[in-house]
Amino acid sequence: MEILVYGIGGVGGYFGGKLANAGLNVSMIARGEHLKQIQKHGLEVESINGNFKVKLKVATSEISEVPKPDLIILGIKSWQIPAVAKELKSIIGENTMILPLQNGADNVEKLLKILPGKNVLAGLCFVVSFIEKPAKIKHTAFDPKITFGEIDNSQSGRILELKKIFDKAGIDNSIPENIQLEVWKKFMFICTVSGIGGLTRVSIDKIRESDYLFGMMKKSAKEIIEVGKAKGVPLKDTHLEMVFEIINSQPKGNTASTQRDIMNGKPSELYNFNGYIVKEGKKYGIETPVNRYIYECLKPMEEEARKTKE
Numbered sequence: 380m381e382i383l384v385y386g387i388g389g390v391g392g393y394f395g396g397k398l399a400n401a402g403l404n405v406s407m408i409a410r411g412e413h414l415k416q417i418q419k420h421g422l423e424v425e426s427i428n429g430n431f432k433v434k435l436k437v438a439t440s441e442i443s444e445v446p447k448p449d450l451i452i453l454g455i456k457s458w459q460i461p462a463v464a465k466e467l468k469s470i471i472g473e474n475t476m477i478l479p480l481q482n483g484a485d486n487v488e489k490l491l492k493i494l495p496g497k498n499v500l501a502g503l504c505f506v507v508s509f510i511e512k513p514a515k516i517k518h519t520a521f522d523p524k525i526t527f528g529e530i531d532n533s534q535s536g537r538i539l540e541l542k543k544i545f546d547k548a549g550i551d552n553s554i555p556e557n558i559q560l561e562v563w564k565k566f567m568f569i570c571t572v573s574g575i576g577g578l579t580r581v582s583i584d585k586i587r588e589s590d591y592l593f594g595m596m597k598k599s600a601k602e603i604i605e606v607g608k609a610k611g612v613p614l615k616d617t618h619l620e621m622v623f624e625i626i627n628s629q630p631k632g633n634t635a636s637t638q639r640d641i642m643n644g645k646p647s648e649l650y651n652f653n654g655y656i657v658k659e660g661k662k663y664g665i666e667t668p669v670n671r672y673i674y675e676c677l678k679p680m681e682e683e684a685r686k687t688k689e
């Protein structure tokens with residue numbers, strides 16, 4: 380199987396690295412100094428589960444240089460999907476699978492606007508990882524996991540084949556009954572902690588110590604659940620409790636990747652997270668005052684970050 384990983388940051392670098400380390404045919408698309416160093420020295424992954432270094436079949440910034448892929452894993456940010464999806468048109472074949480691992484609730488929707496439905500899978504992942512320096516990925520927390528499936532939730536042959544690939548690479552993975560539900564459960568968690576984390580600039584354990592902020596997280600998550608339900612996602616109040624179990628179990632110092640981007644003045648996934656809830660809330664007539672507050676407070680900084688860094 381020819382695998383292309385597009386975007387070699389925390390997620391693409393960690394999971395792409397694991398696949399390459401298992402001897403699979405992995406090509407990578409990266410750019411800048413990061414790419415130069417990967418081409419020169421390979422990609423290094425320092426992980427709490429064991430370090431490794433891989434040399435890649437192809438590492439490039441040019442889509443025309445990669446072999447025709449059977450599987451494309453997207454390691455870019457959710458707001459980068461439309462631009463990358465347009466580029467992918469030139470290399471996908473009848474049977475190419477495209478697996479988004481981004482946080483956010485509408486990644487599949489975005490892909491389907493540009494690419495044929497038969498090529499698109501749905502997915503998400505858990506890991507805390509980032510580029511520590513060019514050509515080096517650091518995994519610092521979470522037992523990494525990929526959850527994935529067909530967008531119609533069928534247990535197709537290709538999905539089961541993909542499971543074997545992840546198993547071979549030692550990547551914990553699962554195919555849930557309803558992938559959209561899993562995407563939204565994760566989204567409820569990540570949107571809640573990232574927005575308030577972006578505003579307070581402290582780790583999740585510090586946020587939950589404050590009754591006021593904990594209450595704000597609850598209100599934010601409730602708004603997200605209502606928007607999800609309005610969109611037909613089978614979310615229940617028990618999912619809210621599950622999300623808060625995850626929030627309550629976060630070890631000291633954990634932050635979400637989007638929060639780290641906000642704190643570092645980088646373009647973040649704000650528009651795709653709290654901004655998305657505000658937009659969809661309006662569409663479905665659902666009040667989203669907490670998400671609106673977070674979104675409006677963080678938006679000016681986001682606009683600045685996009686002016687300077689995009």
Ligand SMILES: NC(=O)C1=CN([C@@H]2O[C@H](COP(=O)(O)OP(=O)(O)OC[C@H]3O[C@@H](n4cnc5c(N)ncnc54)[C@H](OP(=O)(O)O)[C@@H]3O)[C@@H](O)[C@H]2O)C=CC1
Pocket residue numbers: 385386387388389390391408409410411413440454455456457459463480481482483504505506507508509510636637648
């Ligand atoms: N990091 C984490 O711990 C987790 C992240 N996620 C989610 O995964 C997604 C990816 O996040 P993360 O890995 O942190 O993001 P990163 O910013 O670390 O990685 C994205 C990478 O994609 C590269 N990229 C984007 N566009 C292009 C392009 N056109 N050509 C070449 N390279 C490109 C970026 O390069 P450049 O920097 O030059 O723009 C960057 O290296 C997000 O949706 C995030 O929310 C989910 C779980 C955990």
Ligand SMILES: CC(C)(CO)C(=O)C(=O)O
Pocket residue numbers: 482504505506507521569634635636637
């Ligand atoms: C919270 C976490 C680490 C879970 O994978 C995540 O998704 C992120 O930081 O973006």
